[in-house]
Structures are given as C-alpha cells and as structure tokens.
Amino acid sequence: MSTETVPVPLKGDPDAPRGPRPLRRLVETPEVGVVAACVAVFVALTLARGTFASAVNLQGMGFDLAQYGLIAIGESLVILTGGIDLSVGALLGTSVILMSWFNVRAGLPAGVAVLATLLVAGLVGLVHGLAVTRLKMPPFVVTLVTYTVAQGVTLAVTSGTSIVGISGFFGDLGQSYLAQIPVPLVLFAVVAVLAWFFLERTYAGRQVYAVGGNPEAARLAGVRGDRRVVSMYVTSSLLSAFAGMLVLGRMGVGSASGVGVGWELSAIAAAVIGGVSLTGGQGRIMGIVAGTILLELINNGLTTLQINSDYTNIVLGCVLGLAITADRLRARHLAKRIH
Template sequence: MTTETAPARPGEGTRPGAGPSRLRRLAETPEAGVVAACVVVFAALALTKPSFAGPVNLQGMGFDLAQYGLIAIGESLVILTGGIDLSVGALLGTGVILMSWLNVRAGLPAPLAVVIVLALTGLVGLVHGLAVTRLRMPPFVVTLVTYTVAQGVTLAVTSGTSITGISGFFGDLGQTYLAQVPVPLVIFAVVAVAAWFFLERTFAGRQVYAVGGNAEAARLAGIRGDRRVVAMYVTSSLLSGCAAVLVLGRMGVGSASGVGVGWELSAIAAAVIGGVSLVGGQGRILGIVAGTVLLELINNGLTTLQINSNYTNIVLGCVLGLAITADRLRARRVARRR
C-alpha cells in the first residue's frame, strides 16, 4: 500500500537560497537603484563641499524640489497611461504670467486669480485627454501644440516685460516655512502621498496601470480606459498650475524670462530615472520622487561646486540618456521573462 503525501508548499523542500531572496528582489527593483544613487551623490557632494549639506542650501533645494516634483508627478501619471505631456513646463510659465496679470492688471484678489488659472489649466488637460481618446491624435502632437501656444500667450500678455506688485498671498505660499521645512516641500509631500495612495491602493489606480500596459486588453476586461486617460491629463495640467502658484510666490514677480522653459524635459527625466517606462504601465511614485531628488542633487551640486552652468544641461542630458537606455534594457528583460 502506498502512502500519498500532500504537495509541498511554495518554498518547502528547497535549499536555502535556491529561489531569489527578498534582498535580491529588492535590489532588482528600479527604485532601489535610484534611491542608492541619491544617497551616494548626496554623500559625495557633502564631503566635497560641506556647505552643500548646510540648512540654508537644503532649504533652497526643498523649494526647487517642490516645483519640479509637482510637474514630474503629473508627467508620470500621463506616461503611465502610455502617453506624453510636453506642455507641463510651458503651462507652468503661462500660469505664472496669467496669475500675475489677473492679480495686478485686472485687480482680482489673489485667491480668485489662482482659482481661475487652475480652472484654465484643468480645461487644457481636458482638451488634451479628449483629443487623445476621442480623436485618436498622438499625445506628442497634441501637447506640442499646447506647448507652442502657451509660450506665445506668455509673451503676448507680458510683451517681454515683468509684472510687479503681486499680492503677498503668493509669497505666503511660496516662501514660508513650517518648522523650518519649506511649505512648498510639504505640499509636494502631500501630493506625492496622495498619488501613491491612488496608484497603489485604489481600483482606479490599478486601472491606470492596466490601460498603460495594454489598452486593448483593458478594454476587453471592461475597463473604461478613456476616462482614466482623460483624468491623468487633467491631473497633469492641474499640477502644472499648482506649481505655477509656488513659482510665482518664490519669484515675487511675473516674469516670462525662462520660467518653465525646458522643465518638461526635467519632468520626463525624473520619471524615467525613477523607473517609469516610456511605453506605459510601469512605475511607482517612490521612484518618481527619488528621480526628482537625484536630478535636484545633481543640479544643485554643480552650482555649489561652481561648475560652469553651460555644463549642467550636458550632465542632465547624459543622465536622461542613461535612464532611457536602462528603461529599454529593462523592458527587453521583462519581455524575455514573459
């Protein structure tokens, strides 16, 4: 008579270390690499230039991180759906100018000017989403049009001059501290946590990943992908408007000179460095935040070390190139495993 034995549970009857350990799986995640890079870069810069780790410089980095971080999160949400938003930087610059004009030239209260600009940026995001989902227009083309128009509006409103005399309301948001921590950094942290909760803990957030991973499969599964895509474009544009409020508060003047120019590239770089796949469906908020931190460390470190600013874009471009290459290699590795 034979005796039947129950099938072994996963992990039972195997040699220790036969399967991938938890530590190894952690090391293989995209977020682990960029977080480690942040630690190494920060330590190296702090040892090279002690003032880099000083409270004044750290607070300054906190202000910058909040500005870039908000549009990086918005950009990443769009990329997760398989799209792209080239207008985030230009919308930010236009938002700065429109709020200044509404507050100073039109005489509107600062809170009302903020509400109007946020409504306008949200409307722009809605147009983006509908153009992509209903008209099936390429996201690159749709947002490139907005990028061009937004820059034109910025120059037309200001005629090349700055708008001064804005309300102190903006400064209260963009220049104040909460227990020595910049208020904009606190706002960024709140937005990051909210985005993490949405993507990781809600059914709608998982649908965003599903749509970005395979839109047709998501449709066959009954997911209303168009709604998720439109919502992400609206969120991206709204976050550009929110970042504009912080930038205006920090600057204290409505200026069209260089505000938001090229910031969309930094946002895309932060997303890709943080592990967001350009084909959509992959990426986490932790990696996006870490990618933004790494870019800010590099940018601020080059300034602290008094390296010619002309080399900053070269370094950031090389970092972006390496991140995109790593993204493609990671995608090929995942495809092979499947």
C-alpha cells in the same frame, strides 16, 4: 527499506529556515538603484564641498524639489497611460503670468486668481485628453502645440515686461517654512502621498496601469480607458498650474523670462530615471520622487561646485539618455522573461 516523511515548513512557521528572500526582494525593488544613486551622489557632494549639506542649501533644494517634483508627478501620470505631455513646463510659465494678471491687472483676490488659473489649466488638460482619445491624435503633437501656444500667450500677456504688485499670499505660500521645512516641500510631499494612494490603493489607479500596459486587454475587461487617460492629462495640467503658484511665490513678480522653459525635460527625466516606462503601465511614485531628488542633487551639486551652468543641460541630457537606454534594456529583459 524504510522511508521517512520529511516535514515541509509551513508558510509563516517561525521554525522554518530563513532564506535571503527579504534581501533579494530589496535588491529586486525597481527603485533601489535610483535611491542608492541619491545616497551616493549626496555623500560625494558633501565630501567635495562641506557647504552642500548646510541647512540653507538643503532648504533651497527643498524649494526647487517641490517645483520640479510636482510637474514630474503630473508628467508621470500621463506616461503611465502610454502618453507624453510636453507642455508641463510651458504651462507652468503661463500659469505664473495668468495668476499675476488675474491678481494685478484684473484686480481679483489671490484665491480667485489661483482658481481661475487652475480652471484654465484644467481645460487645457481636458483638450489634451479629448484630442488623444477621441480624435486619436498623437500625444506628442497635441502637447507640442500647447507648448508653443503657451509660450506665445505668456509673451503676449506681458508684452515682455514683468507684472509687479502681486498679493502677499503668494509670497507667504512660496517662501514660508513649517518647522524649518519649506512649505512648498510639504505640499509636494502631500501630493506625492495622494498620488501614491491613488495608484497603489484604488481601483481607478490600477486601471491607469492597465490602460498603459495593455489598452486592448483593459478595454475587453470593461475598463473605461478613455476616461482614465483624460483624467491623467487634466491632472498633469493642474499640477503644472499648482507648481506655477509656488514659483510665483518665490519670484515675487509675474515674469516671462525663461520660467518653465525646458522643465518638461527634467520632468520626463525624473520619471524615466525613477522607473517609469515610456511605453506606459509601469512605474511607482516612490521612484518618481527619488528620480526628482537625484536630478536636484545633480543640478545643485554642479552649482555648489561652481561648475559653469552651461554644462547643466549637457549633464541633464546625458542622464536622460542613460535613463532611456536603461528603460529600453529593462523592457527587452522583461519581454524575454515573458516569452
């Protein structure tokens, strides 16, 4: 009885049989579901109302996407560390008022007003990070305090009135186009790429995942977890202020009338829909961007279809509930596979 040696194809061998690995890898990509949902919703809304895909409407969505996307990225960076930031929306609204006040009431040039506001926002983020890491205060409580204080500061500075006469710099930045693409959308894309590079291609970014996934293991491995947590809270606050600058440019006045109210829910929803785990340590920028796009498609679609705006929050709440449920089911599935 003779035996034959069956040659085993080497990895990379062009003659090796090709299985369904690329397709399987695509299907198993965490973001494939939300990307597919974006395509489906876009096609459905375009078929339902032809004006939805018009250049004017797409450009309008680009402006909105930049505002929500920036705070969604900041929120996601905090969630990756296992925390939460409920102040992103309120801090955005306060930043709009501070930039207006610095520019008009204090007479500072637009650039200096922006830098002063970014400094204030950065200090707020620093306080958040130190309170969470040094005082071991729950992130929910810390940022909820800022949420309340920021709304109070906004009303106190303006006394319920709008600040007019802001520099044209803000309008040029918040309402301009680059090759028919809104400048705020371009800025959002740049921030998204930088965030992707940080998380996916740097040692510090991998430490953020490690701290959020298993803080104790990260500590034993020599990772300075507190430093990473603080830096993410600071980044989140800075991105809120940066988004506030774009909002001010679109509005043209410093108004406290509901700006940023409830936006933290949209930021959290975009993060969770995009695959960011609320327990930390899991999620990618691609998914966050896709989650933000999906929410913007839904919001704009409801407006385009002339559905009562009162139902927007209902839809957002339902989407957020489904996303959180999916996140919990995904976490349980992963836990079963590990054990």
